[in-house]
Amino acid sequence: MSRSKISNRRNHGMTLLESLVVMVLLAVLVAMLTPAFAPRQPNIARIRCVNNLRAIGAPFRIWANDHLDAYPWELSTNEGGTKEYAFGPEVYRHFQIMQNELGQTPKILLCPADKDRFFATNFINFNNSNLSYFAGITILATFTNTHLFLSGDRHLTNGTSARRGLLKLATNDPAGWAGGIHGDEQNPTGNILFSDGSVFSLKTPGLRQALQKPGAAPAMVAVP
Numbered sequence: 001m002s003r004s005k006i007s008n009r010r011n012h013g014m015t016l017l018e019s020l021v022v023m024v025l026l027a028v029l030v031a032m033l034t035p036a037f038a039p040r041q042p043n044i045a046r047i048r049c050v051n052n053l054r055a056i057g058a059p060f061r062i063w064a065n066d067h068l069d070a071y072p073w074e075l076s077t078n079e080g081g082t083k084e085y086a087f088g089p090e091v092y093r094h095f096q097i098m099q100n101e102l103g104q105t106p107k108i109l110l111c112p113a114d115k116d117r118f119f120a121t122n123f124i125n126f127n128n129s130n131l132s133y134f135a136g137i138t139i140l141a142t143f144t145n146t147h148l149f150l151s152g153d154r155h156l157t158n159g160t161s162a163r164r165g166l167l168k169l170a171t172n173d174p175a176g177w178a179g180g181i182h183g184d185e186q187n188p189t190g191n192i193l194f195s196d197g198s199v200f201s202l203k204t205p206g207l208r209q210a211l212q213k214p215g216a217a218p219a220m221v222a223v224p
Contacts, residue, residue: 059101146196
């Protein structure tokens with residue numbers, strides 16, 4: 001074999017090796033840069049949670065329009081409401097009663113960031129374990145009072161640790177969020193659905209400011 005052919009093969013082999021090295025380096029570079037430009041998963045979950053609450057607000061209003069401008073917990077079960085459950089642990093009933101307005105499945109009642117709750121395929125087997133949101137059972141929650149807490153993330157607290165059951169929020173209470181769903185332990189965030197249908201993501205200072213608005217407090221919320 002001539003020296004020229006051996007030289008050509010060597011040159012060809014070096015070119016392939018260099019190409020492989022370049023490809024590997026590019027792959028590593030892309031892997032390093034992708035997380036910087038990709039949306040953060042926690043933010044995606046929070047946005048989906050906001051959209052869920054917006055979608056819940058409309059059924060509340062539709063249900064109330066069909067029931068003398070009252071929310072489910074303001075009417076007795078004899079009138080098609082859930083008043084008898086307002087101060088009990090079965091928070092899911094306030095949402096289950098609106099199944100015709102909410103749609104065929106309770107999918108929007110589960111926050112994608114809430115890893116301790118589970119998706120329910122129907123309203124027949126629906127219960128607190130399939131619900132991520134509290135019900136703002138403040139009586140006389142009229143449409144004219146746009147500052148009332150209608151619903152929101154269940155990790156709401158009044159200065160105590162995360163809890164289930166009835167929670168009273170007053171202007172002088174250290175209201176806040178427990179960690180574990182949105183944000184982190186040092187900087188928790190939550191979403192609130194107001195009675196006018198608006199939804200806001202609020203950190204603890206914003207939550208307390210919302211309670212200072214006329215007619216917002218004292219608020220009673222049922223946490224599942």
